[in-house]
Amino acid sequence: MNHQSIVSFIWQVADLLRGDYKQHEYGDIILPFTVLRRLDCVLEPTKDKVLAVEKSTQGMSEGVRERQLENVAELPFYNTSRYTMSRLRADPSNIAENLNDYVQKFSKDALDVFEKFDFFNRVDSLAANNLLFQIVDKFCTVDLGPAAVDDAEMGDIYENLLRRFSEMSNETAGEHFSPRDGLKLAVDLLIAGAANDLSQGNKVVRVYDPCAGTGGALSLFDEQVQAYYPNTTVLCYGQELNPATFATCKADIMLRGGGCQTYSLWQHSH
Structure with missing residues (x-):
């Protein structure tokens, strides 16, 4: 499936919510499930290795345990549940309980995304409306693994869905995201102002x-600097007030292949 086909497919999954949910609620459910399916596909190749190593890490300090499991997963996140989205389909009667177990056993940064999305309450609501198994089953049929969808394309798919759901909710343009062309111009102007410094190579840039x-x-700043000056290390810092928007930001970074090594995010509170 190409980029547009995947977006159209996921958009059709949202039709399952019609009648039980209002249109402005669709994104609150579909976006975290899109993130979940991507992480599910990305982690699948090393799943069994992670489970095997996880048993041997019992009793280790949290930091050492996390590093070992990340090394085995070959990613800055992992999951230690025996479930995958496909395995969840084998037990429809306990889909809510098993799905919660699956998500709760993500490493802390990935779990934080789902908690900020209020995912567990969404699961309870879907289960109460007899929709949870249908949603999981539908998402299992789309391949969001890196062989089918690279990081940049996955980020674009997610951004496309976010824009559509925001428009469906009649939210003000720019409330959640700014036009990409405008951002690119702003980023290019910032980079141009530091061109002499960046061209020296092996620089560390903080934004x-x-x-x-x-x-x-x-x-986008990260992408553009890397494109112009590939030997430059970009360290990104950001804060956001709204929990769901914070989750969206963090999820987008993960879906684009970013990790805690280069991005530091925190949620600002009143």
């Missing part, structure tokens, strides 16, 4: 967005 929103400015 901070105090109103990160969905993270579009941070991810």
Whole structure:
């Protein structure tokens, strides 16, 4: 499936919610399930290895345990549940309990995304409306693994869905994200102003967005600097007030292949 086909497919999954949910609620459910399916596919090749090593890490300090499991997963996140989305389908009667177990056993940064999405309450609501198994089953039929969808394309798919759901909710344009063309111009102007310094190579650049929103400015700055100056290390920092938008930002970074090594995000509170 190409980019547009995947977006159209996921958009059709949202039709299952019609009648039980209002249109402005669709994104609250479909976006975290999109993130879950991507992480599920990305982690699948090393799943059994992670489970085997996880048993041997019992009793280790949290930091050492996390590093070992990340090394085995070959990613900055992992999951220690025996479930995958496909395995969840084998037990429809206990889909809610098993799905919660699956998500709760993500490493802390990935789990934080789902908690900020209020995912567990969404699961309870879907189960109460007899929709949870249908949603899981549908998402299992789309391949969001890296062989089918690379990090940049996955980020674009997620951004496309976010824009559509925001429009469906009649939210003000720019409330959650800024137009990509405008961001690109702003980023290019910033880079041009530091061209002499960046051209020297092996530089470390720090960028901070105090109103990160969905993270579009941070991810685009990272992409553009790497494109122009591949030997430069970009460290991104951002904060966001709204929990769901914070989750969206963090999820987008993960879906684009970013990790805690280069992105530092925190949620600002009143």
